[in-house]
Amino acid sequence: MSTLTLPLLDRLPREGEQYRFHFDMTKCIGCKCCVVACNEHNSNPADINWRRVGEIEGGIFPATQRLHLSMGCNHCVEPTCLTGCPVEAYTKDALTGIVDHSADLCIGCQYCTWNCSYGVPQYDASRGVVGKCDMCHSRINEGENPACANACPEGAIAIEIIDINNWRKHHLEADAPGMPSADHSLSTTRITQPPAPLLELHRVDLERAEVEPSHWSLVIVLVLMQAAAGAVLAGVSHWIALGLTTVALSIAPLHLGRPLFAYRAWRGWRTSWLSREVIAFTLFAVAVSLPDFRYGAAIVGLIATYCSARIYMVPARPSWNSTFTLLDFFGTVFALGPIFTMPWLAVFGLTSQLVVGIHRRRTSILRIGCSLFALATLFISPWLSVVFAAAGELLGRARFFETSTKCSVASTFLKPGGHR
Numbered sequence: 001m002s003t004l005t006l007p008l009l010d011r012l013p014r015e016g017e018q019y020r021f022h023f024d025m026t027k028c029i030g031c032k033c034c035v036v037a038c039n040e041h042n043s044n045p046a047d048i049n050w051r052r053v054g055e056i057e058g059g060i061f062p063a064t065q066r067l068h069l070s071m072g073c074n075h076c077v078e079p080t081c082l083t084g085c086p087v088e089a090y091t092k093d094a095l096t097g098i099v100d101h102s103a104d105l106c107i108g109c110q111y112c113t114w115n116c117s118y119g120v121p122q123y124d125a126s127r128g129v130v131g132k133c134d135m136c137h138s139r140i141n142e143g144e145n146p147a148c149a150n151a152c153p154e155g156a157i158a159i160e161i162i163d164i165n166n167w168r169k170h171h172l173e174a175d176a177p178g179m180p181s182a183d184h185s186l187s188t189t190r191i192t193q194p195p196a197p198l199l200e201l202h203r204v205d206l207e208r209a210e211v212e213p214s215h216w217s218l219v220i221v222l223v224l225m226q227a228a229a230g231a232v233l234a235g236v237s238h239w240i241a242l243g244l245t246t247v248a249l250s251i252a253p254l255h256l257g258r259p260l261f262a263y264r265a266w267r268g269w270r271t272s273w274l275s276r277e278v279i280a281f282t283l284f285a286v287a288v289s290l291p292d293f294r295y296g297a298a299i300v301g302l303i304a305t306y307c308s309a310r311i312y313m314v315p316a317r318p319s320w321n322s323t324f325t326l327l328d329f330f331g332t333v334f335a336l337g338p339i340f341t342m343p344w345l346a347v348f349g350l351t352s353q354l355v356v357g358i359h360r361r362r363t364s365i366l367r368i369g370c371s372l373f374a375l376a377t378l379f380i381s382p383w384l385s386v387v388f389a390a391a392g393e394l395l396g397r398a399r400f401f402e403t404s405t406k407c408s409v410a411s412t413f414l415k416p417g418g419h420r
Contacts, residue, residue: 018097020188027156030068037151073133077186084115086275108257117180117316128257224248229301230337280304367395
């Protein structure tokens with residue numbers, strides 16, 4: 001990408017500068033020519049839109065106002081997709097500032113789709129990889145506008161050059177109604193808004209929520225690994241912990257779009273919590289297999305649990321980004337592992353899970369019932385108790401994924417036709 005031969009503007013970006021999008025909300029008519037042009041240029045299927053157009057509205061009838069917001073990748077100064085990727089599939093070009101994604105390196109873990117506040121990376125199940133807007137750098141190399149800007153009949157999309165240090169001071173120009181704060185990753189897209197909106201503008205689907213995928217393979221992996229960590233901590237037979245760990249690690253690649261390339265997941269250990277989790281779980285599996293290394297294995301298991309929780313504690317998912325996620329994950333450790341050897345510790349774990357779930361209002365009657373039955377049978381039949389406790393933790397972790405909330409208006413425009 002850094003071999004530009006013909007400048008798009010009057011000149012190429014200098015050191016400390018980069019390209020960025022400028023979107024003028026006052027010009028956009030919502031025709032979605034940019035969406036069609038982007039899909040045609042990148043040969044994407046209809047349900048994969050690297051550029052999306054959504055609607056913003058405000059006012060009270062008859063004094064109402066409706067505007068449109070076209071969103072591609074913001075090519076952020078500090079891209080969270082890049083820092084979170086476990087396989088280093090993202091790069092930020094030193095000359096242009098364009099954030100690019102390599103489908104060849106991608107393993108389809110989809111972590112970047114959770115990590116980006118703007119919902120830019122999108123998972124293509126047919127290919128098993130993620131994709132995103134790359135500002136049509138192949139066109140820019142030839143001195144042409146990106147496909148979206150070239151197709152816009154109103155000239156609402158343009159490319160500009162910015163001074164990065166100056167933009168750090170004025171990055172709030174990237175904010176718009178319904179959008180997350182540019183503070184998250186220092187989005188570089190400049191958005192021109194109406195000079196004086198009638199009333200506060202907001203996204204048209206502000207009060208509409210949809211259930212997110214349950215990600216059952218991840219649910220099972222997380223619960224089994226945390227149960228194994230708790231079992232080691234409580235002195236349960238290392239064979240049980242090793243069995244739980246082996247099953248969990250066998251299931252883990254099933255979440256990936258390209259499971260055969262799971263071995264790459266350690267590469268981003270410098271910045272990615274997912275890479276750190278993979279390394280910690282691998283070390284835990286080795287430590288658990290050593291009967292005389294119980295305390296060391298317990299420490300590694302707790303570290304792995306911490307890494308697991310940190311994966312989800314990202315600004316892009318407000319419902320995950322709190323200490324309650326840590327309490328939830330460590331609660332599973334203490335709710336399942338000590339049932340046979342330290343039942344009073346299990347009481348603490350099961351009770352804390354109930355309290356956290358009810359306090360966050362992200363639990364279900366069935367999950368509450370399972371946890372209560374686990375508590376009721378704990379000192380009567382530990383085997384029955386562990387069955388109910390495990391069922392409760394699985395249901396709770398599924399609800400953890402199903403109720404995750406997005407902070408980006410752009411994320412709601414991923415479906416063809418925008419909001420619905």
